[in-house]
Amino acid sequence: MTNKINVGLLGFGMAGSVFHxxxxxxxxxxxxxxxxxxxxxxxxxxxxxxxxAILVGDSKDILQDESIDLVVVATPNSTHAAIAREVLExxxxxxVEKPFTVTSAEADELIALAKSKNKLxxxxxxxxxxxxxxxxxxxxxxxxxxxxVEYEAHFDRxxxxxxxDTWKEEAAPGSGILYDLGSHLIDQALCLFGTPAEVxxxxxxxxxxxxxxxxxxxxxxxxxxRVILKAGMLVREPGPRYVISGYHGSFVKYGLDxxxxxxxxxMAPKGAENWGVEPEEIWGKINTxxxxxxLVGKIESEPGDYTAFYQNVYNALQGQEELEVxxxxxxxxxxxxELAMQSHEEKRxxxxx
Numbered sequence: 001m002t003n004k005i006n007v008g009l010l011g012f013g014m015a016g017s018v019f020h021x022x023x024x025x026x027x028x029x030x031x032x033x034x035x036x037x038x039x040x041x042x043x044x045x046x047x048x049x050x051x052x053a054i055l056v057g058d059s060k061d062i063l064q065d066e067s068i069d070l071v072v073v074a075t076p077n078s079t080h081a082a083i084a085r086e087v088l089e090x091x092x093x094x095x096v097e098k099p100f101t102v103t104s105a106e107a108d109e110l111i112a113l114a115k116s117k118n119k120l121x122x123x124x125x126x127x128x129x130x131x132x133x134x135x136x137x138x139x140x141x142x143x144x145x146x147x148x149v150e151y152e153a154h155f156d157r158x159x160x161x162x163x164x165d166t167w168k169e170e171a172a173p174g175s176g177i178l179y180d181l182g183s184h185l186i187d188q189a190l191c192l193f194g195t196p197a198e199v200x201x202x203x204x205x206x207x208x209x210x211x212x213x214x215x216x217x218x219x220x221x222x223x224x225x226r227v228i229l230k231a232g233m234l235v236r237e238p239g240p241r242y243v244i245s246g247y248h249g250s251f252v253k254y255g256l257d258x259x260x261x262x263x264x265x266x267m268a269p270k271g272a273e274n275w276g277v278e279p280e281e282i283w284g285k286i287n288t289x290x291x292x293x294x295l296v297g298k299i300e301s302e303p304g305d306y307t308a309f310y311q312n313v314y315n316a317l318q319g320q321e322e323l324e325v326x327x328x329x330x331x332x333x334x335x336x337x338e339l340a341m342q343s344h345e346e347k348r349x350x351x352x353x
Contacts, residue, residue, distance in 0.1 A: 016037070
């Protein structure tokens with residue numbers, strides 16, 4: 001693998017334009033060589049932002065290009081498995097937008113295929129690099145709360161209407177809030193606590209005429225820890241994003257990582273000062289006891305930066321470090337989603353397998 005890695009991006013909708021291209025181009029070793037997009041407005045945006053990239057209308061123009069080393073799949077959820085399979089069969093490394101696949105069986109198949117082809121397979125679980133989650137990982141690793149007994153995370157939004165002209169509102173495999181926002185919350189929980197012993201869930205459709213799930217309450221059961229994950233589309237007054245309780249104290253955090261809003265506003269990390277730095281008013285509050293001292297106060301949030309995902313992918317391709325988001329971990333996230341759906345349908349708690 002040469003120092004410069006040519007990247008092909010499949011899709012320049014919201015995922016491709018907001019969450020992938022700005023960070024691919026922020027890693028010096030990556031060259032965004034080609035973008036596959038068919039919508040005229042998306043092509044126009046891609047051309048204005050990345051004039052050095054060649055725009056194509058057919059995925060074959062990327063898959064059959066021998067100069068392309070890595071392909072990023074930023075397409076609708078239901079297509080992830082099939083397209084990632086094509087990429088691997090074409091002999092290229094692949095990054096797949098979350099959710100990894102619709103089923104864990106598809107994930108297992110891709111993992112086996114990548115190993116047989118000796119190709120890198122990564123899943124874009126970018127919210128491991130949110131400012132709040134980076135902070136939480138440090139707090140727990142430093143044992144500032146003592147043994148964690150309960151962890152509650154929310155990813156709430158307010159949209160009491162159905163967004164027109166988007167596959168995300170269609171009743172297709174892999175659609176709905178459990179696959180969308182749930183993939184993030186589950187991945188974060190598994191990062192902190194590993195795979196659970198059991199899974200239980202309640203899933204709802206709350207918006208009128210919605211064809212997809214838009215609310216979930218998921219519980220991951222561990223021997224000494226309860227993990228509660230919630231998301232909904234009808235939460236106008238947001239509560240805490242995280243509430244963590246341990247043997248010695250608690251941590252409470254409001255507000256969302258600032259990167260998404262900045263990206264949607266057209267900002268980019270390249271050359272930006274203070275990228276991903278949260279304002280003090282949404283820093284988390286800790287109330288705990290450390291070495292016999294009662295401590296109450298704010299903890300400054302770590303800067304968030306999704307560039308770290310792609311920097312890690314680049315370094316892994318150079319043989320310099322292991323992947324941070326291993327496909328087996330992303331597969332376990334999909335398995336939790338499957339168990340959550342089964343738990344809701346059967347109204348019982350299920351063992352993780």
